[in-house]
Amino acid sequence: MNSANPTSTPASARELFWGFNRIALQGFGGVLAVSQRVLCEQKRWLTTTEFVELLAVAQALPGPNVCNLALMVGDRFFRWRGALAALAGMLLFPLLLVVAATWLYTRFADSPQVAAALAGMGAVSAGLVIGTALKLITSLRGNPLGKTASAVLVLATLVLIAGVRWPLAAVLILLGSLAWWRAWQGLKQS
């Protein structure tokens, strides 16, 4: 779907700020799912493939993946000003909100209704992330690894992280190296 729709460009660093601000403010339980929807489907600043690529790099670098993602998207369009604007959009209002939430928490922590509502929202958050992952599978179609290797890597990651509970760094190093080598082969042949 995304390959048919041309992407657009943010008009200014300020638009980046408000765009990422909008992402952050919808990101209950985490901003990854919302990021994909806003960046790829609403604003169309990135194709899904570009999103996965940037996220991959963001994940491999130190720091929160969504902050690194914001940094790179901002840089892509408006260099350091864009990077700063995107990062500020992602963090500024949420920072104030989280302090307010801390105050609220100390007041309402014991309410079973609040706990129940949060549990329900947690279940939805899980669905948001899984749904996003499902959407991103299409971006793997043109991957030089090929469909089989890609599928194997997706499953291997799932088993190692969710099943065996390996630390992420170990998975990135082990599977990442294998994937890197295999992708290199794939690119050589094409």
Added chain:
Amino acid sequence: MNLSLSAAQWWALFGQFCVLSLLSFGGAMTVAPDMHRSLVTQMGLLTNTQFNASIAIAQAAPGPNVLFVAVLGYQAAGWSGLAATTLGILLPSTTVSWFASRWMQRRAHWRAIQAFKAGLAPIVVGLLFSIGWILATHASHWAHVLLTALTALLVWKTRVPMLLLLAVGAGVGVAVN
């Protein structure tokens, strides 16, 4: 435990979080145990309950979950504590990532770089499934499982607003309590 930090304490806290920032591959959560050891065990600035609560608060609030670090700092020592932990966890990693990503961008045509990104792509998709799965296992009621499955389907195939789904989740959560 809302102490005010002395200048020496502020810099010590800031410095510790700077080091953790450089180790935070995969996000700040990966170094949360180290934060726990520092803030709860060594410096005694937080209780265990406050520490765990910080993570829950940041997840419940909108925005990047890394802000649990801001809550840690705020609970430990007010705005001054928040500044120490938040700036500490963000400045070094952001700087490194800034230069590293630009370095990669300038060499985007290198096969090694293309292979690196291509290789990580399925791993990142697998990681997202893993995160979703782990979150889903917190379910304490079959209705939660249903919520997760339905949400995944709706996000995958439709454009139903995510905030609406979250609101429904909150409502269902209360209803089945």
